[in-house]
Each structure stands twice: as structure tokens, then as C-alpha cells.
Amino acid sequence: MKILRIIARLNVGGPARHVIWLTSRLQDAEFHSELVAGTVPPGEQDMSYFADENGVEPVYVPQLSRELSLNDVVSFWKIYRHISRFKPDIIHTHTAKAGTVGRAAAFTYRWCTWRALIGRPRRISVVHTFHGHVFHSYYGHLKTRVFVAIEKVLARIATDRIITISEQQFREIHEEFGVGSTHQFRIVPLGIDIATFNNSKIKLRLLRNEIACVDGEILIGFVGRLTKIKNVQLLLQSAALVREYEPDLAIRFIIIGDGELRATLEREAAELVLTDNVHFLGNRDNISELLPELDIAMLTSRNEGTPLSLIEAMASGVPFVSTSVGGVVDLAGGVCEEGEGFRVCERGILADPNSADSVARGLIYLAKNEKLRTCLSEEGRAFIIENYSVERLEADVKVLYRDLIGG
Numbered sequence: 001m002k003i004l005r006i007i008a009r010l011n012v013g014g015p016a017r018h019v020i021w022l023t024s025r026l027q028d029a030e031f032h033s034e035l036v037a038g039t040v041p042p043g044e045q046d047m048s049y050f051a052d053e054n055g056v057e058p059v060y061v062p063q064l065s066r067e068l069s070l071n072d073v074v075s076f077w078k079i080y081r082h083i084s085r086f087k088p089d090i091i092h093t094h095t096a097k098a099g100t101v102g103r104a105a106a107f108t109y110r111w112c113t114w115r116a117l118i119g120r121p122r123r124i125s126v127v128h129t130f131h132g133h134v135f136h137s138y139y140g141h142l143k144t145r146v147f148v149a150i151e152k153v154l155a156r157i158a159t160d161r162i163i164t165i166s167e168q169q170f171r172e173i174h175e176e177f178g179v180g181s182t183h184q185f186r187i188v189p190l191g192i193d194i195a196t197f198n199n200s201k202i203k204l205r206l207l208r209n210e211i212a213c214v215d216g217e218i219l220i221g222f223v224g225r226l227t228k229i230k231n232v233q234l235l236l237q238s239a240a241l242v243r244e245y246e247p248d249l250a251i252r253f254i255i256i257g258d259g260e261l262r263a264t265l266e267r268e269a270a271e272l273v274l275t276d277n278v279h280f281l282g283n284r285d286n287i288s289e290l291l292p293e294l295d296i297a298m299l300t301s302r303n304e305g306t307p308l309s310l311i312e313a314m315a316s317g318v319p320f321v322s323t324s325v326g327g328v329v330d331l332a333g334g335v336c337e338e339g340e341g342f343r344v345c346e347r348g349i350l351a352d353p354n355s356a357d358s359v360a361r362g363l364i365y366l367a368k369n370e371k372l373r374t375c376l377s378e379e380g381r382a383f384i385i386e387n388y389s390v391e392r393l394e395a396d397v398k399v400l401y402r403d404l405i406g407g
Contacts (some may be wrong), residue, residue: 001405003033004088006079006102008066008095010037010051010058011044012225012257012283014190014308015131018393019094020047021191024054025394031401034086036079038064038098043260044225045283066097080105090401092127099128100150107158125404128154129163129188132305132326135177138229148177155180160404163188165306166327186400190306191393194385196288197315206286207254207293211279217250218367221294221318223287223309224301226259233268234300234323234356240272241360251367253278253298256290291316295373296366300359301325314347315384319376321362324350333383339365344372347380 005023010016023035037058040046051058061078063071083091083105093102103126110121134147155162162184164170170187173179213219224230232255239253255265255278262280269278284290291297297313299322306327310320314331322328324343333346342362343350349366351358366373 001031001090001401002086002088003031003401004036004083004086004091005033006036006091006093006098008038008064008097009040009044010047011040012047014305014311015094016047017050017192017308018129018131018190020051020054020056021193021390022394022397023056025390026398031398034059034088036061036064036082036102038062038066038075041065043258045258064098064101072097072101076101076105080108083109088124089405090125090127092129094129095131096134096147099130100154103128103154103158125160126158127161127163127400127404128159129165130169130173130305131165132303133169133173133177134303135172136303138303148179151177151179155184159184161186161400163400165190166330168327168329169305172326188393188396188400189388190308190311191390192308192311192315192384192388194315194389197291197312199288200292200315200317200381203293204289205293207281207290210281211252211254213252217252218295219252219254219293220296220298220363220367221254221256221291221313222298222300223256223291223313224299224307225257226255226261226265228261229302230259231300231302231323231354232261232265234354234359235298236265236269236272236274236278237356238300238359238363239274239278241356242363243274243277245360246364246368249364249367251277251363254294255280256282256284256287258283287312288316291318294318296321296363298359298363299323299328301328302353304328306331310348311384311388314380315388317377317381319366319373319380320348321351321359321366322348323353323359325353331380331383333379347376347383349376 005019007019023033026033035058039062061075064075091106093099106126110124162180163186297318297320304326332348332350335343335345337344340361341358349362351362
């Protein structure tokens with residue numbers, strides 16, 4: 001079974017790891033996989049090294065990028081030519097831009113044959129995975145409506161299966177925005193290499209020594225790209241409120257990651273007089289060694305699929321406080337207790353999106369409750385081990401492909 005996987009760019013984040021793992025693992029007597037990827041724009045960290053580590057050699061299409069441009073015509077043509085040469089049984093696209101260009105090329109390949117004149121187009125199955133979506137919080141109202149309309153058309157004419165990575169994401173994409181038919185959808189959660197996080201109780205003090213964090217201080221960490229959708233500005237506002245509400249509470253914040261907003265965020269941290277409390281550490285490759293040092297993981301996004309940063313934190317035994325967006329709701333589980341503007345759930349604490357007060361109160365509540373941190377840590381790690389292994393991801397995708405091909 002020949003699988004052609006397409007993604008817009010291999011930048012830092014869950015989608016890049018996801019496609020590389022699947023391409024690497026679906027190489028045996030039953031499956032042969034190839035990966036097509038676009039280029040990583042300046043200012044974003046390239047994860048092509050991760051492809052090398054996993055023995056994957058992507059076919060790069062330089063014109064395939066995130067933003068809309070005339071280069072999309074060139075990338076469409078190059079992807080179409082590669083499809084024609086490779087002759088895949090399944091084309092599987094990931095993320096919005098690759099989903100649009102890739103499925104358009106797949107549709108053209110399916111019907112651009114003389115057999116289509118007698119109602120026999122090429123036999124090919126097309127799958128698209130929504131790792132997130134751009135249906136709110138990214139663009140203005142008009143542009144968003146255009147993107148929703150494009151997804152509805154692609155779902156109707158060019159897609160056999162649509163994968164969402166959480167129940168919440170399925171409800172948003174299908175039920176709220178009306179994309180696709182119910183029978184097209186499958187929910188396939190992300191997967192991670194659990195073994196990488198099996199040393200969750202080993203705390204090397206790399207972070208704490210770097211920022212001179214003393215014993216007894218609560219260390220709260222964010223891991224991710226410094227972009228608008230991650231709303232790190234809300235994190236800084238929340239940190240300022242934590243200091244205002246509980247001036248005697250010893251808390252430090254670290255931000256691991258980089259992006260086009262870093263300089264702006266550093267200036268804002270200085271304006272809020274947070275220089276001694278918030279530390280920008282840039283990109284780090286040894287995340288599995290650093291996460292166990294955190295007492296609390298934090299996320300303040302406006303929109304999410306299922307954030308890999310929280311999955312990895314939970315696998316490391318770190319409880320989290322996050323805005324209640326996208327698949328974070330499924331990670332957190334059912335509500336156990338209503339706090340003052342936040343909700344204590346089975347595996348994490350959820351705050352109201354865009355509310356610094358809600359986030360700050362959730363952080364304070366968890367920071368002051370060591371017993372709750374331990375409980376959420378144990379529940380979270382057990383949940384990830386059971387539901388988010390890369391072996392489970394591989395098995396789910398194989399079942400999906402066999403179902404499409406018919407055997």
C-alpha cells in the first residue's frame with residue numbers, strides 16, 4: 001500500500017513529529033510511505049533534523065508555505081507531478097495549507113484520466129488530518145468565512161476521510177462549523193514516544209540552576225512557539241496578577257520556545273516589571289529532561305488542536321493550567337470542582353480563554369495545593385500512557401488505511 005503524506009512545513013510542533021513518526025513507522029511489507037513537505041519560513045525552527053533521526057527523507061517543495069500566494073500554483077503543479085510519478089493508493093494531507101493544495105492536486109489526479117469519461121476515475125483514497133483549525137482567532141471574519149467555505153468544498157468533493165485529533169475538535173469542526181459529513185470523520189488522537197518520558201521522577205535541576213531558582217519556589221513553564229495564537233501576552237498578564245494577588249507566593253515562570261513575537265513579549269515583561277519572575281529561554285532540544293523540573297505546565301492559547309506540549313508535560317508527571325480551548329478540554333477530563341473563575345478537572349485545571357484573572361486564580365490555587373498537584377500528576381501520566389502512545393497512533397492509522405483500501 002503506497003502512502004503519500006503531505007504537510008506544509010516541518011517546523012517545531014506536534015504536526016511535524018506526527019508525520020515523521022508515521023512516515024518512518026509505515027515502512028514494511030504492507031506499507032510504503034513518502035513524505036512531501038514545504039519550507040520553514042525565517043524565524044521558525046526547522047525540524048528536518050528530526051526526520052534525519054528517524055530515517056525519513058522528505059521530498060521538499062520550496063514553494064509550499066503557510067501563507068497564500070501565487071507560489072501555491074507552483075506547489076500544486078509540483079505535488080501533482082509527484083503524485084503522478086509515485087501513484088499512491090492513499091494521499092494523506094496534514095494542516096490547512098497542505099490540505100488545500102494537496103487535496104486539490106489529488107482531486108485533479110483522480111479525475112484527469114480518459115477513464116473518467118466513462119465514470120471510472122483513478123482509484124485513490126484521500127485523507128485529511130486537522131491538527132488544529134483556523135476557523136476562529138486567526139483571521140478576520142471575512143477571511144475566516146472563505147476558509148470555512150473552502151474546507152466544506154474540499155470535504156464534499158475531494159476527501160474520503162477526515163481525521164480530528166480529539167472529540168472537542170470534531171464537535172467544533174463538524175457540528176459548529178458544518179464541515180464534512182458525520183460518516184467521513186474518524187477521531188485519532190496524537191501519539192508520542194512514551195519511553196522518552198519514563199524518567200519523569202529524575203530532576204536534573206538544569207532549569208533551576210540556569211535561572212537560580214531556589215528550593216521551595218514553584219516553577220511554572222510554557223513550551224511552544226511565540227506566536228499570536230499562543231497568546232503568551234495573556235501568560236504575562238496572568239503572571240503580573242499572581243504577583244499582585246499573592247505577593248508572598250514564591251513563583252517563577254519560564255518560557256521555552258521562540259518566534260516572531262519574542263522581542264515584543266520581552267518588552268512587555270519588562271513593562272510589567274516581571275524581569276525577575278519571567279525567564280525567556282529560547283528553543284531547547286532536551287525537553288524530556290527539562291519538563292520534570294516544572295511544578296506546573298501552562299498554556300494560554302486562543303485556539304488549539306491537542307497541544308503536544310501539554311501531552312508531553314502530562315507524560316512527565318507535570319499538572320497543567322490552561323485556557324479551555326480545543327482538545328485541551330479532552331486532556332483535562334470531567335469537571336470535579338468549580339473554583340473562583342476556573343474549573344478543577346480530573347487531569348488539569350481549565351481557565352476561561354482571554355481571562356488573565358481566571359488563569360491567575362487557577363495557577364494560585366494549584367501552586368498552593370501540593371496534594372492536588374500530586375493527584376493531577378498521577379492521573380495525567382496514567383491517561384497519557386494509556387491513550388497517547390505512538391504505537392497506538394500507528395495501529396489506529398493502519399486500521400484506517402486498511403478500511404479505506406478494503407482489506
